[in-house]
Amino acid sequence: MNVTACRFHVDARSPGDFPRDGGPEIAFMGRSNVGKSSLINRLLGAHRLARTSKTPGRTRSIHFYRVNERIYFVDLPGYGYARVPRPMREEWKGLIESYLERPGRPDLAVQLVDARHAPTDLDLELDAWLRDRGLGRQVVLTKADKLSGNGRSRALGEAIRRLGLPPSERPIPVSAVTGDGIAALWRVIDAACAARRSGTTMNRPSDDGGTFEAGRAEGRIGPRRLAETP
Numbered sequence: 001m002n003v004t005a006c007r008f009h010v011d012a013r014s015p016g017d018f019p020r021d022g023g024p025e026i027a028f029m030g031r032s033n034v035g036k037s038s039l040i041n042r043l044l045g046a047h048r049l050a051r052t053s054k055t056p057g058r059t060r061s062i063h064f065y066r067v068n069e070r071i072y073f074v075d076l077p078g079y080g081y082a083r084v085p086r087p088m089r090e091e092w093k094g095l096i097e098s099y100l101e102r103p104g105r106p107d108l109a110v111q112l113v114d115a116r117h118a119p120t121d122l123d124l125e126l127d128a129w130l131r132d133r134g135l136g137r138q139v140v141l142t143k144a145d146k147l148s149g150n151g152r153s154r155a156l157g158e159a160i161r162r163l164g165l166p167p168s169e170r171p172i173p174v175s176a177v178t179g180d181g182i183a184a185l186w187r188v189i190d191a192a193c194a195a196r197r198s199g200t201t202m203n204r205p206s207d208d209g210g211t212f213e214a215g216r217a218e219g220r221i222g223p224r225r226l227a228e229t230p
Helices: 036-044 086-100 121-133 149-163 182-198
Strands: 006-012 025-030 062-067 071-075 108-114 137-142
Touching: 025 036, 025 121, 025 182, 036 062, 036 071, 036 137, 036 182, 062 086, 108 121, 108 182, 121 137, 121 149, 137 149, 137 182
Parallel strands: 025 071, 025 108, 108 137
Antiparallel strands: 006 062, 062 071
16 A cells, blocks of 8 residues: 555544544554554654654553545554553453444454564453454564564564464564564555455455454454453
């Protein structure tokens, strides 16, 4: 996709704030300080569009960004930040569940995992929830520039092992600093947007080995710990 325009759309603090125009939605989710905002900025070529901070847990609502006036990038609050009071974590939890439990939404869940560390129990829980929900998803290993070539290979292997990923769901290592992996991730995003427009439900593997799963599944279990501490 050639990004010609991008802008902040809405700071959603309740389900009533969610867009309802039917456009494709690409949701970025993962632990606090995993690099969601930096990755969104790199993908869009907009250095300061999504807010970045050295203080984890700053995002306290769901941020929607409008891309080319037809799709949405969605920045969900990071989970697992210990310094956030429990009542606020519960509030975030309800908001995240309200967003993720909408039928057919998001069109693609980009699950971010820090490449420098093995997936945590919370990462595993989110992965299981996305699978049970039948949502299209892509696992992305962020901050890959911090690792050597051998380090990346080990990180890929550990993520595949811990998350139990089949060969068709290979994670994509990315770096918001160097741009590594950005083109591969865009191919998966483009496939998700194309599937929304055409209404297809077939799996579409990316050129990098990742898979966009457009199928849907029934069931309404919730990510019980997404906004809680480990």
